[in-house]
Amino acid sequence: MHRSRVYALLIDTPTQEAEAAAAFWAAALGATARTLPSEEQFITLHGALPEPGPLVAVQSVDDAPRFHVDIETDDVEAETRRLLALGASEVARWQECRTLRVPGGHLMCVLPVESDREVFESEAKTWP
Structure with a gap:
């Protein structure tokens, strides 16, 4: 058995537009934009969703805009493996993370637990 939960909604934005996109989304959602010092490609939008819900962030990418x-x-x-059995296909690996393309064409990333352990334990679903 293992457990999982939605950790984040990422607003993938071409790198040259990421700061403007973060400013827009922060204002639109009443959030505070903060660049993560250790991972500068992410600008988190604190307060975009009720706490301790999923993180919302703008991610600068060298690709087309998407969520x-x-x-x-x-x-x-x-x-x-569970998501592949549901119809996803693996498109990339980066460190411990897996990038999948799901039916409908959207991307999804599977990553080790990033959130506070208490939050993960209280919100994660258990799978056989």
Whole structure:
């Protein structure tokens, strides 16, 4: 058995437009935009969703604009297998993360637990 939950909604934005997009989304959602010092490609939007809900962030990418969901899990391999069985296909691996394309064409990332352990434990679903 393993557990997983929605960790984040990412607003993927071409790198040259990321700051303007973050400013727009922060104002539109009544959030505070903060760049993560350790991961400068992410600008989090604190307060965009009620706490302790999923994180919302603008991610600068060298690709087309889109939205994608991050799923955090205590077993990346098991969660990836579960989602592949549901119809997703794996398109990339980066460190411990897996990028999947799901039916309908959207991207999804599966990553190790990033949130506070208490939040993960209280919100994650258990899968066989």
